[in-house]
Amino acid sequence: MLPFTATALLAPMEGVTDPSFRSVMLGLHTPQTLGGSTTEFVRVVQHAVPLHKLASELGPCTGPIPVGIQLMGNNAEALRATAALVESTWAALVDLNFGCPAKGTLHGCAGAAVLRDPREVERLVAATVAGVQRLPVTAKIRAGWDSANQLEVLARAAEQGGAAMLTVHCRTRAEGYCEEVDWSRIARAVAAVRIPVCGNGGVLCHADIERMQRETGCKHVMIGRAALADPWIFSGYAASVSEVFAFIQRYVSVMRERAPQAERYFAGRVKQLVSYLHPRFLNEMTRAALLREADPSALHAWIEAQAAGDSAKAPSFEAKRSAVPGVGGVLDH
Numbered sequence: 253m254l255p256f257t258a259t260a261l262l263a264p265m266e267g268v269t270d271p272s273f274r275s276v277m278l279g280l281h282t283p284q285t286l287g288g289s290t291t292e293f294v295r296v297v298q299h300a301v302p303l304h305k306l307a308s309e310l311g312p313c314t315g316p317i318p319v320g321i322q323l324m325g326n327n328a329e330a331l332r333a334t335a336a337l338v339e340s341t342w343a344a345l346v347d348l349n350f351g352c353p354a355k356g357t358l359h360g361c362a363g364a365a366v367l368r369d370p371r372e373v374e375r376l377v378a379a380t381v382a383g384v385q386r387l388p389v390t391a392k393i394r395a396g397w398d399s400a401n402q403l404e405v406l407a408r409a410a411e412q413g414g415a416a417m418l419t420v421h422c423r424t425r426a427e428g429y430c431e432e433v434d435w436s437r438i439a440r441a442v443a444a445v446r447i448p449v450c451g452n453g454g455v456l457c458h459a460d461i462e463r464m465q466r467e468t469g470c471k472h473v474m475i476g477r478a479a480l481a482d483p484w485i486f487s488g489y490a491a492s493v494s495e496v497f498a499f500i501q502r503y504v505s506v507m508r509e510r511a512p513q514a515e516r517y518f519a520g521r522v523k524q525l526v527s528y529l530h531p532r533f534l535n536e537m538t539r540a541a542l543l544r545e546a547d548p549s550a551l552h553a554w555i556e557a558q559a560a561g562d563s564a565k566a567p568s569f570e571a572k573r574s575a576v577p578g579v580g581g582v583l584d585h
């Protein structure tokens with residue numbers, strides 16, 4: 253049985269959806285608007301990942317929205333043993349990453365590299381399923397390695413291995429994070445398997461959740477970067493500028509409470525969110541200036557003033573810095 257409480261799910265995003273971010277994001281929503289999430293990928297190499305590492309990737313349980321642990325690796329025995337350990341955490345499922353296109357991952361023949369051989373997908377899913385007794389195992393694939401020709405074969409391989417749900421990120425590994433997406437690939441996966449399919453890729457606004465379901469027949473819809481652009485995308489609530497910066501401020505305070513990192517680290521995380529934020533929350537000149545701000549306290553002061561709805565008191569980045577045109581999110585995953 254899948255644990256999800258609603259259609260829309262928050263995508264795992266390495267370097268972004270850490271426990272602090274997830275607790276603040278999940279805290280914005282009810283289980284009726286945001287149905288679940290997973291950790292960033294946890295690399296599984298030769299041996300089982302120790303329980304304390306799994307627990308720290310998961311973080312403390314902060315609410316009713318289910319969270320799974322995502323594993324990535326190609327060692328079947330290590331995946332089986334790690335999945336068995338996940339059962340003693342509060343995680344609601346084990347997800348397998350067959351989509352990561354990062355060079356290091358592919359070099360280790362994990363992530364999207366597994367898509368080159370559907371038999372490997374089946375073998376790794378089956379090994380993980382063999383490690384669990386009570387938790388469902390789900391698999392997340394891209395539409396293919398360098399083409400989507402094998403999509404049905406890959407989808408059936410995951411089903412055959414025992415996956416309880418298949419998430420299809422509709423771009424191939426070769427397509428990276430290209431803007432154009434082809435949702436008909438999600439519909440092809442839906443037609444190929446009996447297990448529920450979660451569609452992913454290119455959802456940009458709240459209305460797209462229903463549109464993707466309607467156009468593809470998928471049961472769930474997973475949202476990645478658009479949830480960073482607008483954390484309320486799951487409910488469709490039209491947040492104000494101050495609410496969005498209060499969200500970022502809350503994220504910083506949760507990080508500060510949890511991890512004794514340097515202020516510079518928190519500023520880096522804030523800049524990452526700023527780089528994804530929807531243009532209706534800040535203009536491009538301000539975005540560029542914020543991204544170049546070297547002083548963490550100036551950055552935090554600006555966010556604080558915006559969160560308080562007091563833009564008059566916020567240091568004027570536009571005046572201080574020269575303009576740099578359109579900065580987008582950095583994508584190397």
Ligand SMILES: Cc1cc2nc3c(=O)[nH]c(=O)nc-3n(C[C@H](O)[C@H](O)[C@H](O)COP(=O)(O)O)c2cc1C
Pocket residue numbers: 263264265266267268291292293322349351352392421452453454455474475476477478583584585
């Ligand atoms: C910064 C970043 C990190 C990511 N890390 C992961 C990850 O850890 N595991 C995973 O399965 N996918 C990861 N992805 C892929 C997303 O989960 C998602 O499949 C992708 O962004 C497409 O969805 P979108 O078009 O809604 O953003 C990452 C994507 C981004 C942008």
